Amino acid sequence: METDFDRKVLNFRKRWCKLVLEQFMESIMVLDKRFNIVWVNKTFSERVNLPKTELIGRKCYKILHLSDRPHKKCPYIQLLRDHKFHQAALNLKALGGRSLISVAPIKMDNELIGALCIIRYTDVEESLQEQLRERTRLLRAITEASKDAIVMIDSTGAVVFWNPAAETLFGYTQAEVFGRRLDELIMPPKYRKRFRKELRKLKLTGKTDILMGKTIEIEALKKNGEIIVVEISTSAVRVLSQWYAVGVIRDVTERKLMEEQLRNSERKYRYLFENSQAMNVIISPEGRILDINEAMARTLGYSKDELVGKRALSLIAPEDRRKIWENIIKFREQPPGWTPPTEVTVLGKTGKRTFLFAAGYAEFFEDGKFAGVLLTAIDITERKLAEQQLRESEEKFRTLAEMAASAIFIYREKFLYVNRATEEITGYSKDELYRMHVWDIVHPSQREMFKQRVLGRLSGENVPNRYEVKILRKDNKIRWIDFIGGVIHYEGGLACIGTALDITERKEMMEKLRASEAKYRSIFLNSKDLIFIANEKGYLTEINPAGLNLIGYTAEETRNMRIEDLILGEQKRQEYRTLMKNFGYVKDFVFRLNTKLRREVVALMTSVALMDADGNILGYNGIVRDVTQQRLYEQQLEESVRQQKRLIGEIIHAMSRIVEVRDPYTSGHQRRVAELAVAIANEMGLSDDRIEAIRVAGLLHDIGKIVIPLEILNKAGQLNDLEFEFIKTHPKVGYDLLKDIEFPWPVAEIVLQHHERLDGSGYPNGLKDGEIMLEARILAVADVVEAMSSHRPYRPALGIERALAEIETNRGTKYDPDVVDACLKLFREGKFKFQESNGSFN
Incomplete structure (x- = not known):
């Protein structure tokens, strides 16, 4: 049954449909089954030049064909027969041209009640459509070719057009911006409030106070967060009763920067000119x-x-x-x-x-x-x-030259002046040198070259001013010098001046360096490990033959690879990058090697960044070693060690169980002592290795009791002196039983000392203070606390408080104070309590 709500919904849909159809550019009418016009849109009324009131109720063919009967090709006739959609192109006299008529059935409860007819005036429309398409193509070509960003927004600020230049400028694609508010995309927050105010004016009037018809410079925000300066020209356009804003945007950041640089340059020029x-x-x-x-x-x-x-x-x-x-x-x-x-x-x-x-x-x-x-x-x-003064200071020059470490000499073809260093480098005296041609001291292999350069310099030729040359000393020893030559006025004419620095040691070092490089090259080529060289960006420039063989790539294929491309797994690559960034090197870095054939290779890398004196990276060197087989051996060894540890553990448990089987009254005692001793050691911050030693010793500390007769162990009354002396032998017996077992810790010694006391009152050896191992001191406290708080054949359990009072009273006399403090803290802060024994060893 139809309700008021249903009727309201139906009325709303009718109004919505009419509103939509009114917006169409095509002529639209609704017909009943007798060709009577039920409704027309505004376009239809305007095309036939009749008001809607005169059209409703009239036959459609009388309006369109000016005829008393339907056109024989009328598509509505066919629709009335088969109730399906039909189209036909007809000449409509009322519209003065050919039109495309489309009719669609309107049904209610599956019964035909009429038709929706859409008339498109094809003659003019096709021409207009083609013009529109051509203009659209032209506009799109212009906007896509434009180097300036072109953006269109509606009156809500949503982007409806975004050309390629806008994509390039701001970093957003068209798909990312369509429908999104422009101010949220490219406007810094400081402009957004004013922009939204201007949008409200645009929506109402198509005008704004600061945007329309103006060119302004403002800051804009790129996708990556970068702030740029843009020049924007805007205008408003009205489409289908709605205002839109079009902006042409140009990045002027560089221009502003250049203008600022120009102003700075002008200021600098003026400053330099004036100052x-x-x-x-x-x-x-x-x-x-x-x-x-x-x-x-x-x-x-x-x-x-x-x-x-x-x-x-x-x-x-x-x-x-x-x-x-x-x-x-x-x-x-x-x-x-x-x-x-x-x-x-x-x-x-x-x-x-x-x-x-x-x-x-x-x-x-x-x-x-x-x-x-x-x-x-x-x-x-x-x-x-000063020139006059300079002439007067020539003697000063000679004095300084004599003090110089470098050889200084003036010559034409023969030496005219030499300083003391020249004598030392050549081995000749000044008198000997003054009688010699300057090239006489040069080694025969370079003498002619040096002579020609001397003569050329004297004649004004352009010859090298600086070069290395080999000389032959008076004692026939060969020395290398770094020679610098020039021309001066001397004693009324042109002469040459030369300086020479002995670089023999440097040359020898260079030769050693070349030999070292050759040795390195030999190692590089013959090493069985992968050796790589990379540039400052981390790209591989060279890999030795063994390395290429290991990874399966050719040298050419590695040219575009980075060092980190040798590493499989992004997590490992990131770990490598972090280590190199923080420390500049990696050592024994374990990773899976990227091989061309995807062969599983575990490798170790040692790599270092080569840097200059300022810390700039020049390149990288590194060695990668295939440790796949080694890792396999290590895994096998680790498994063997684990098995041995399990075996040792089982043996220890079995040995501990022997004592409990003989002495059921102390069942679980060794386990509980071991647990408390381990807790104390942890509280004191001992290493894992020492804690494990304490645990094992705790499990075995009473192993020596296996030699004590059961009647003594289980005696309900007080022990006599002889029986107690028998009991006091169990640490030594335990030591003798354990001393030949190759534990990785001093278990036997800990067991031997666990009844010793700081004041020397303990047994079997009466050790004092520093003579007692820390592990034994911890075990002693744990043994006393557990024994006093547990039941014994000769007395009931005294309780944990009596046990703690015992160790606190004798703190520093019998028991180690640090151990006592740790034990008291465990119990009083609730960090430890003994587990109930169930008669079995856990």
Whole structure:
């Protein structure tokens, strides 16, 4: 039965369907079975130029065909026969052209009640559609080819268009952004509130205060979190009654950076120009001063304002003006760049002469016109005086040369001057050298070469200034020198000056290094282990033959492999990367080796990063050893050890059980003593190895009682002196039974000492304090606590509190204080309590 809710739902669906159909660009009508029009959309009404009220109830063929009967090819006739969808292209007089008519049945309770008819005006529409498609293709081509990001959002801020340039700029694909809010994708948080406010204005009016029709620069956020500066131009467009915003976005981060760099460069230039110790002046093509720095103005005695605009030649001494003007003319004819420096004399405001050493840089505009000259100069007035002083200091040079460790000599063809170091290196005296040609000291194998270079340097030829040469000393010993030669003015003419440093030891070291490299190469080629060399990025550059054979790859195949590619398993690769990053090396790094044939290989790697003095990585070297077989042997050995440990454990349990079988009153005593002793040792922080020794000794500490008669062990009354002396023999008997068993720990000695006391009152040897092993002291406390708290044939159990009182009272006298403290802490903090004995050994 239909309810109010059902009717409301039905009405809602009707309204929704009509609302949707109203939005169609095609003409739509609803017909009953008699061709009467029941409903039409706005487009249909506009196409036939009749209001909806005049169309409802009229025959459709009278409206469309202007006829009194349906068209014989009308698709609705066929639908009435078979109740199926049909289409037909007909000329409709009312629409003035050919249209495509599509009809679909409308049924209620499986009974046909009418049809939905959609009319598409194909003649004009096809033309318009083709134009639209062409424009769409053109628009898509433009947007995809655009180097600028183009983005469209709806009035809610959701992205509806995102071109490839936007993908490149922001790092998001189209699939990632469609439907998502633009401000949440690319806007830094500080802009989002204002952006959403502008969106509300866009939705209502299609306008905003700061976005539309403007080009602005703002910060944007890339997918990777990087902040960039963009230039964005926006406009609004209205589509189907809804406003959209279109933005063209350009990354101007680099441009802003370049602008900032340009400003910095200009500031630096101005700073350097103004604050340089050199004197700088800019001269126009007409020869007038355009700019001048304080250093130049100060040297000339003018202010900067007095000099700007002044003719530059008026500041030059008359004898130099022609030379300077000719140089300015040459500037116009040469390409941009510096001219050779020259000396010039300038006149100050007071007529004072100043000697300058100046160089000029010719600058041109982009069209090739001469823009002017930048002159930079230094004051050499003092240098002129210094030259005189330099001549006077020649003797000082000779003194210093004599003190130098390097050989210094002046020569033309023969030696003209030699210092003391030259005598020491060559073995000849100064008088002998002055009679020799300079090449006479050179080894015969290089003598002619050295001679030609000496003669060439003297004649002005361009010969090497520095090279290594072999000399023959007076005692016929061969030495290597690092020779540096040059040309100087000496005693009125050109001469050569040379320095020589004895590098014989360095050459010998280099030879040893080459021999070492050859030895390393031999090891590299002949080693049975894999040896690799990698570059600074970790890519393998070379693997020795044995290594290639081990992994099964060719040398060419390893060129694109990194060191970590030799390691199987991402976890192991990450472990390797972490070790190399933190320490710069790995040693005996165990991993499974990546082989081409997937052969199971367990390997050990030792690798080190090679670094320069600043800590920069230059490359990597490493050795990888196949330890597969070794690991197998180790596993087999470990299994053997485990079996032996299990066997020893079973033997210990069996030996411990022997005592319990003979003395049922103390059943479980050795086990409980061992458990308490182990707990005490753990509390004291002893090593695992010492704790295991204590455990084994605890299980066997009363093994010596197997020789004591049962009537003594089980005696209900007080023991007499003879019986007690018999009891006191059990530590020694236990020691004798255990001493020849090759335990990995001093079990026999611990058993022997477990009844000793710090004050010497114990047995069998009356040891004191430091003479008693720590393991035995721990066992002694555990033995006393367990014995007093347990039942014995000659007395009932005294309880744990009496036992703890005993060791606390005698702390430091009979019992080790640290052991007592640990034991008391275990019981009083609830960390330990004895398990009830069930008559069996656990």
